[in-house]
Amino acid sequence: MSVRVRIPTPLRTLTAGAAEVNVDGSSLGEAIARLETQYPGIEQRLKDENGELRRFVNLYVNGEDVRFLQGLDTALKTGDEVSIVPAVAGGAA
């Protein structure tokens, strides 16, 4: 199951600048684990110390918020697109 993960700007320092990354995984949790082996450090940006998704980062599968799917257990199939969308605080005051 190869899925496409869209990496937001603030996390691209971890992916050597790549905006999109292809990983294998039959669930979102598995895809994140694969992402971590390729780009160490990215998992802890997405998950807290209890292994839960962080509350200021949203993950979407094909544009749908995984909070309304099965969270990290959301099933993935080849060609799915995973988007990572972290909170933006700046207002450039």
Add this chain to the structure above:
Amino acid sequence: MERYARQVRFPGIGEAGQERLAAARAVLVGCGALGTVLANVLVRAGLGTLIIVDRDFVERSNLQRQVLFDEDDIARDLPKAVAAAEKLQRINPEVAVRPVVADLNAANAEALLAGADVVLDGTDNFETRYLMNDACLKHGVPWVYAAAIGAYGATFPIVPGETPCLRCVFAESPAPGTLPTCDTAGVIAPAVGVVSNLAAAEALKLLVRAQDKLNRALVWLDVWENTYQRLELGAPTPDCPACQQGRYDYLDARVGSYTLELCGRDTVQVVVPGRPPLALDELAARLDGVGTVTHNASLLRLRLPEHEIVVFPDARALVKGTTDPAVARALYSRYVGL
């Protein structure tokens, strides 16, 4: 109506929409890069009343992206809310523009935001946004979240009782140091311009009651990396403490004085809510000989060898030359009094 002729010809607004705009009241919180663009659009569009809440004054590093300010505002040492209001009145004298030089906090948020037709987010931090979220939910006021940093930004509208609120979408703010800040990433004007104009479009839709046209999605874009994503927000989170359980954690924290480090500015803000207004001329007289003191109607500036304290009539102060809240509080206590 000549002023609004092109806008009235646009079928989405028309004469009915224009009349609704003229009768509407908006509150802008934060008049920096995002805020000046939002204010500019709405005042030119013929809003009835705009209230501008901002705690800061104009500095030269603002001019690269904050479209309502110029060198004169710096020479006159004007607060942003006042400088913006003056400029906006020259652009469109038909709009009532009221500057409020203050920090939005738990003590004043309801008084400032309740009754508005829309609240606009020009802030630079999540604490203030969660407070706006609480006050707007409590009083049924729609508002538009907007944020930008570097070349990217995000925005989405929040309609109480209808769409997910800020805490549904971002339940907690990022911990300090986990994401880039304005110091580390900088910011370019086009990113701010795109995000704030998208937010302004949502505000116009809300004000002319074109709710069916609302962009019920989180828009995330990057003008440097050429990405644009539109992510459907869906329904409110069933257990959201704010919009589903009616718990207003930020609004109910009606605390005493507090400090806030200003991102990337070597400045700490000291706020003393609920304090009677300060007479700046009396304070200037008291501080005579302590350091170099200058003041105008809107602020007093005390220059000390290693620090600078800018005091506003609402008793709030910006202590420059430190990032340590304890140092800021001590200096405030020494020269202004706690």
